[in-house]
Amino acid sequence: xxxxxxxxxxxxxLNEAAKRxxxxxxxxxxxxxxxxxxxxxxLAALPIRIEEGVERALPNAAEVAAQSIAxxxxxxxxxxxxxxxxxxxxxxxxxxxxxxxxxxGLLFAVLLGTYISLxxxxxxxHITELRMEERKxxxxxxxxxxxxxxxPLAYCDxxxxxxxLCVRVDENKKSTTPGYMIVYGH
Numbered sequence: 096x097x098x099x100x101x102x103x104x105x106x107x108x109l110n111e112a113a114k115r116x117x118x119x120x121x122x123x124x125x126x127x128x129x130x131x132x133x134x135x136x137x138l139a140a141l142p143i144r145i146e147e148g149v150e151r152a153l154p155n156a157a158e159v160a161a162q163s164i165a166x167x168x169x170x171x172x173x174x175x176x177x178x179x180x181x182x183x184x185x186x187x188x189x190x191x192x193x194x195x196x197x198x199x200g201l202l203f204a205v206l207l208g209t210y211i212s213l214x215x216x217x218x219x220x221h222i223t224e225l226r227m228e229e230r231k232x233x234x235x236x237x238x239x240x241x242x243x244x245x246x247p248l249a250y251c252d253x254x255x256x257x258x259x260l261c262v263r264v265d266e267n268k269k270s271t272t273p274g275y276m277i278v279y280g281h
Contacts, residue, residue, distance in 0.1 A: 102203040113196045120185035127178030134171040141167060246278050 145160040217225070236244070251261040264276040 102207050106200050106203050109196055109199055113192050116188065116192050120189060123178070123181040123185050127182050130174040130178045134175060137167050137171060243278055246280070 141164065144163060148160055148163065246262055249261050249263075250258045252258055263279040265279045266276075268277040270277050
């Protein structure tokens with residue numbers, strides 16, 4: 096039975112994959128936010144670093160400041176580019192994953208509903224057979240009732256105390272067939 100296709104398991108697996116993709120997207124967005132925050136902090140601290148550098152090495156202040164600015168800007172740009180690319184990829188993939196999951200879930204629901212209706216609901220031929228069988232059984236019951244099928248039966252003991260199935264007879268009416276008696280009420 097492990098080889099059978101299970102729509103609920105497939106939907107569950109697809110849902111788990113979508114959750115993993117969402118977790119990865121959230122992690123990338125969080126990383127991008129951290130990078131942007133680091134970029135802003137670096138940018139805010141830059142004038143102070145420039146001023147400190149100028150105070151320490153006045154003759155090389157312009158050169159040191161330019162190198163520091165360039166290095167910080169380059170690193171910040173690289174991180175921002177990487178975060179932008181990751182966010183862009185996640186942003187493009189998210190709608191496809193969401194709508195794909197919904198579409199596959201709906202498809203599974205329709206297939207499951209169809210499968211259940213085909214397996215559980217009787218066919219028109221089966222219904223016709225059941226109706227014919229019901230008519231035959233009703234006719235048989237009617238015939239048995241005409242022949243005394245509703246005659247009350249009971250268990251009674253014989254002279255030796257052994258129980259037998261008994262029927263009430265009309266002792267006032269005599270049968271002309273030897274060995275038979277008339278059932279009470281018929």
